[in-house]
Amino acid sequence: MTQNKKTDRFEAARLQKKDKIVELGHDPFGQRFDDHRSIADVRPLCPTESGVDGEAVRVAGRIMLRRKAGKLRFLDIEDATGKIQLLFSRGDLSEEQWELMGALDLGDLIGIDGRLRRTESGEVSIFVSELTVLCKSFTQPPEKHHGVTDVETLLRHRELDLIYTEGVRDKLLLRSKILDSVRNTLAERGFVAVETPVLHAVAGGAAARPFLTHHNALDMPLYMRIALELHLKRLMVGGIERVYELSRVFRNEGIDATHNPEFTMLEAYQAYGDYRSMMDLTEAVVCDAIEATRNAECGMRNKDVPHSPSSILHSISWGETEIDFTPPWPRKTYAELFAEHAGCEMTDADAVQAKARQLAETGDIKAEFIADMDAGHVHPDIVVSEVFEACVEDNLVGPVFVIDYPASICPLTKRKQENPDIAERFELFVHGMELANAYTELNDPHLQEELFRTQLEGQSEEDSMAKMDTDFIQALKVGMPPAGGLGIGIDRLVMLLTNSRSIRDVIFFPLLRPEGSEA
RNA sequence: GCCCCUGUAGCUCAAUUGGCAGAGCAACUGACUCUUAAUCAGUAGGUUGAAGGUUCAAGUCCUUCCGGGGGCACCA
Structure with a gap:
């Protein structure tokens, strides 16, 4: 240097x-x-x-x-x-x-x-x-009164940040308390913590670009996992009826206030449950974590805790506002939210396309997307999904469970018995941020295999979550119990509970470009 | 990948229209037995992110590059 x-x-x-x-x-x-x-x-x-x-x-x-x-x-x-x-x-x-x-x-x-x-x-x-x-x-x-304020120095030398910036240590330690709380909540309900491989031959279970690596002795490419899903379901097939993993996943994508290339994910699976069981579990996990952070804050060194005290037990401060998490949280169907905010039925393809064009004019949807749509390259449900993201998600102050998604965008999810076009899935939104995602898990191996094949249509290989995993299909053929599965982005949960605007505030060492490279 | 902002002493920040690079803290020398960001006197500390250019003269203007921040895009 x-x-x-x-x-x-x-x-x-x-x-x-x-x-x-x-x-x-x-x-x-x-x-x-x-x-x-x-x-x-x-x-x-x-x-x-x-x-x-x-x-x-x-x-x-x-x-x-x-x-x-x-x-x-x-x-x-x-x-x-x-x-x-x-x-x-x-x-x-x-x-x-x-x-x-x-x-x-x-x-x-x-x-x-x-x-x-x-x-x-x-x-x-x-x-x-x-x-x-x-x-x-x-x-x-650093200077004794002002400390270090340069964000770059703080992130590159986090130990200085921890020593000299008031409140940083407490906030990051709060993360550990939240992790403890999540594990306790799951353990109390009989979920078993397991560890599954990080290195995957096929990076499945989500739609994301993986990191590629290589095994020398086997001379084969390997991917860093982008999700925990497929191995955990195989464990359910193996008779571990309530199972979870709380660990790191890796996605080779952009970095911003809510995305770090490696982040911590919770996935939990409950045999003989469904997505409704997962709503109950989500409420328990989040409410217990809120209580845990409150209790932790009481014993903290610094009094400028993230949350103003509130009379409501399960409420948190977010910026200047207060969010009430007292369960049960509202549950609204994708279709009714769509109709409410888009002003048309999602089944009315022409109206949806018109709405998409309207959103393109205000810049909420890309012009390229409209061009693809007009050329007939886009599945109608993808248009619905695009419109939903553009005009619904930001309005979801929450907490709210958005339920019953169009089946075509949910290839790992069981369809509703009475309507195969709708999948038994929910996403939990809070202040426009997607906090949790859960399904009633698809356990029909032949349908799963077919969905893995057909999902590829109209999508580039790397953009699709439907990557054929033959070991997984084989496992489903052995017989997986009907089950509910839940995924929670733990970093975002910690952001929410610590009133943090940036994911970097809740990760000790977020990824940065190396400094002062000689090249 | 695109747009905007930003980079000055170890740290926090100044520097007028382009006109001698400065202060506080920290450091060093000294004074002081109850301080609270202690105080006081003195000393030292700089390739202004890097390279090039314009100019009598560049921290300041121009070009390229590097790092960081914010926004957009990507991220079902």
Whole structure:
């Protein structure tokens, strides 16, 4: 890196201090430090009156701020639970300890033994009796008041973001709480967590462009999975009646506020259920997660939590608005929503085409699409789908289950008994964002095989989700129970529950282009 | 892939019409035994993202490239 030369002057100063620490007989990189307590635990133990000696405590943390006042040094340190002020007094410390203190810099990790006591101004403090260096830091910390604001720096050096930007750590840890909650909800209902292959010979189960890789020994191309679906259904055939996987999938597509190339997906399958069972499950998963985030926020270091408190148990803040998730959530059919917002019946092909042209004029639908449509290259249901996306989805504030989709755009879904043109599928929308997608799973192997073939019509191979997977068809022939299946985009769920506008806010290390390539 | 915005010291930001690249924090030296973004005095710190061009003169204008952000497209 060309940066090295610039940073040298800072690193050199810290290297000298490291040598000083060694000279004084201490390890600049520290050793195991037992029996320290969390700062959050220790703070309340401080006597309320200034100048009164409290309990002897041992803590560890990173040096965040430093102030000098004559032969006194005030250091603020922070651990995973909070901050506390340390006071070093020249009069109370040995020469060796005072010199060791002088070799500290902002950003160093230290261990402290001392007594809790309030300063004259009433600040909770630890009056230090012994300092232990736990790790020397060699980089210059960001500006103490403003921190780092440059988004690129924050994303490329997420550890700095976590240390120095207020609330970032809490928000990302909230993600872990949500994941725990989702797993608990599923476990309570008897779902078994499994792991299936990430490397697929055929990337099926969704319509998305996969990442391509290669196995050397077998000399064969492999795809990173774009969905979990097909393997999980094979496990249902195998007798695992309630099964889920909560893990990473990969899609080789654009990056924006709601898309990262690798993201976390939940897929759950329930034998002998249907898409209605999955609505109940979705409500449970989301409501439990809302409760979990509330409980987590109560114990958090920073009070500027994402959500304003509300009297409604299952409600969350989203921007300036409040969304009520109290179940049951409304269920509206695709057809009625279509009629409501498009102003015509989706079965009236001519009217739908007219609406599509109208939407093209306002730019909500691409001109190219209209050209394809007029040339007869587009299935009528695709036109319906296009119009639906253009004029319905953004109006779905939600939460709302959109149910009963046109069968032709759902090749893995069971058709309604009374109407084979309609598939038993729902998508959950909240503020125009697609949060969940579920089906009554198709378990007729011959129909499935046929749909895999016919879906290809009018679509490029890579745009189709209907990729023939013969192992999967073979499994269906063994016999898969009628079942409901559910998919939830976990990153989007976390965005929703943490009031985050960008998916990057809820992923520790979102994908970025490498910086400063020499080429 | 397209359009708009953006890149100045480790960090946060200035720099008039094209006219000597500056400040705060951090660092370094010093003063101060109760500070709270401590304060005060001093020192040092720059290939203005990169390359080219216009000009007596470029952080500023032009071209290309690189990174980032936002929007569009793609994403059933």
